[in-house]
């Protein structure tokens with residue numbers, strides 16, 4: 001059910017392999033390690049998908065819409081919540097697809113900010 005490119009970005013996130021500006025800064029590719037969305041902290045993957053004000057708002061909204069009963073706004077915690085929950089198989093697949101689409105959307109917004 002998950003769109004392949006969404007699944008790929010979700011996989012990169014789960015493996016902590018996203019090419020964030022903090023990572024690009026350490027190898028000399030980027031001159032600015034700060035978050036491209038909020039500018040309040042270094043754009044490490046933990047910040048981008050755990051602490052960034054934008055991603056927290058996106059994930060809060062998605063959690064409310066999907067009626068996910070977890071207090072976390074951490075992508076990995078939400079993934080584990082879905083995996084352990086007693087949702088129907090169809091609802092779990094839908095939830096994984098929505099979470100992966102959210103990760104892709106957050107990364108797209110980050111890329112728009114990076115390239116503009």
Ligand SMILES: [Zn+2]
Nearest residue numbers: 035037038052
């Ligand atoms: Zn941020």
